Amino acid sequence: MSAAPVNVYVVDDDEAVSHSLRMLLESVGxxxxxxxxxxxxxxxxxxxRSACLLLDVRMPGMSGLQLQESxxxxxLSMPIVFITGHGDVRMAVRAVQAGAVDFIxxxxxxxxxxxxxxxxxxxxxxxxxxxxxxxxVAARIKTLxxxxxxxxxxVVEGKPSKIIARILxxxxxxxxxxxxxxxxxxxxxxxLDLVRLVLMAERPAPTAAGTDNVVPxxxxx
Numbered sequence: 419m420s421a422a423p424v425n426v427y428v429v430d431d432d433e434a435v436s437h438s439l440r441m442l443l444e445s446v447g448x449x450x451x452x453x454x455x456x457x458x459x460x461x462x463x464x465x466x467r468s469a470c471l472l473l474d475v476r477m478p479g480m481s482g483l484q485l486q487e488s489x490x491x492x493x494l495s496m497p498i499v500f501i502t503g504h505g506d507v508r509m510a511v512r513a514v515q516a517g518a519v520d521f522i523x524x525x526x527x528x529x530x531x532x533x534x535x536x537x538x539x540x541x542x543x544x545x546x547x548x549x550x551x552x553x554x555v556a557a558r559i560k561t562l563x564x565x566x567x568x569x570x571x572x573v574v575e576g577k578p579s580k581i582i583a584r585i586l587x588x589x590x591x592x593x594x595x596x597x598x599x600x601x602x603x604x605x606x607x608x609x610l611d612l613v614r615l616v617l618m619a620e621r622p623a624p625t626a627a628g629t630d631n632v633v634p635x636x637x638x639x
Contacts, residue, residue, distance in 0.1 A: 423449060423467070423468075424449050424450070424451045424464070424467055424469045425443075425448040425449045425450070425469055425470065425539065426443050426448050426449070426450050426451075426469060426470050426471075426472055426535060426539075427450075427451055427452075427453065427459060427463055427469050427470070427471050427472065427496075428440065428443075428450060428451070428452040428453070428472045429452075429453045429454075429455070429456055429458075429459045429471065429472070429473045429474060429477070429482070429485065430452070430454070430472075430473075430474040430477070430501070431454050431455060431474065431477045431478055432474070433454070435474075436452040436454070437452075439452075439472065440452055442528055442531070442532070443532075443535070446532060448535070451463065455477055455478060455479055455480070456473075456477060456479065456480035456481070456482065456484065456485035456488075457479055457480055459485065460485070460488065465489075465492075465494055465496070468542055469496065469542075470496070470497050470498075470499065470519075470535055470538040470539050470542060471489075471496050471497070471498045471499070472498075472499050472501060472535065473485060473486070473498055473499070473500050473501070474500075474501055474502060475500055475501075475502035475504065475509060475513075476502065476503075476504050482500060482502075482513075483509065483512060483513060483516075486498055486513065486516055486517075486518065487516065490516060490517070495517075495542075496542070497519050497538035497539070497541045497542045498513075498517070498518045498519060498538070499518070499519050499520045499521075499522065499531075499534045499535055499538050500513050500518055500520065500521045500522065501522050501523075501524060501526065501531070502521070502522075502523060502524065503523070503524040509521070519534060519537055519538040519541055520534040520537070520538070522534060551618065552618055552619060555604075555615045555616075555618055555619045556619050558603055558604050558605060558615075559604075559616075559619055561603050562600065562603055562604075565586075565596055566596050566599055566600050566603070568586060569582060569586070569593060569596040569597055569600055570600045570604070570612070570616070571616075572585060572586075573597060573600070573609060573612060574612065574613050574616045574617075579593045579594055579597065582597075600612070
């Protein structure tokens with residue numbers, strides 16, 4: 419097992435194929451860990467790692483498509499590139515619809531595979547950035563007082579300060595005070611950006627650790 423952070427997990431029951439894939443990927447500076455079965459991968463891989471999964475479709479026991487479904491059920495969003503010598507259009511469509519980055523048939527050109535893996539790694543990095551931002555927004559929302567949360571929800575619904583004051587039975591000046599505090603705590607100066615942040619926090623998204631980050635917001639009406 420490599421001591422470096424793993425970039426790519428290879429799951430293929432053909433030892434010769436796994437070895438050649440390892441040699442190819444390590445030749446371009448990627449750190450690789452191989453597994454002979456899907457079950458071995460689930461039992462021994464660090465599933466929370468930021469890595470790409472290079473996955474054979476047909477294997478003894480759990481197939482590649484079944485492993486993809488198992489990861490989905492666990493809420494894991496590891497980017498997957500499928501490789502297969504027995505693929506068909508229906509398999510490819512099923513894999514891609516379930517979130518696979520690519521579906522490559524053997525024999526393949528090395529550069530095509532490398533391009534797909536780098537695409538998957540870039541997609542994983544972008545997804546982690548989104549999760550990180552969601553976590554930051556969720557943490558900011560938790561600093562709001564109940565009244566500030568009420569004001570923020572009404573601002574996000576597009577209500578002007580005078581209407582918010584009427585709904586909450588407080589003065590417009592008090593609304594403006596709370597609104598200013600919301601903007602300060604949420605680290606934004608624009609109502610449009612505030613809407614974007616709140617919608618991001620409310621949208622479910624799988625995290626690398628396999629849980630959903632959902633920030634429930636009690637909507638004022």
